[in-house]
Amino acid sequence: MKEIIKTNSAPEAVGAYSQGIKYNGMIFTSGQIPIDPKTGQVVTGDIVAQAKQSMENVKAIVEAGGLTMNDVIKVTILLADINDFAAVNEVYQSFFEEGNYPARSCFAVRDLPKGVGIEIEAIAG
Secondary structure (H helix, E strand, O other), rough: OEEEEEEOOOOOOOOOOOOOEEEOOOOOOOEHHHHHHHHOOEOOOOOOHHHHHHHHHHHHHHHOOOOOHHHHEEEEEEEEEEHHHHHHHHHHHHOOOOOOOOOEEEEEOOHHHHHEEEEEEEEEE
């Protein structure tokens, strides 16, 4: 049975989507952009600050579903500028135990919501 995940520790869903879905013990997060859930505003700063907030949002949803970042099995990262990959990778790997990294895809895209530099989604199980 599908369970909708909702947490105040991640940005509120503002459209026809849920922050996350838990189904058969797996969690699927919606794409998370660098919005601070406390203020509802996009985090100011460079791609490092944006990546950290996006990952914190993903983490909050995964944890609200009863799992941890060590349970993440697949991540998709969308970047407005592929040249940000190295900086984002440093932030990204800090959210996982060394050697316990999930599968990952990373794409450069033309535009992201609210003009941000990054969006991240994850699957955990």
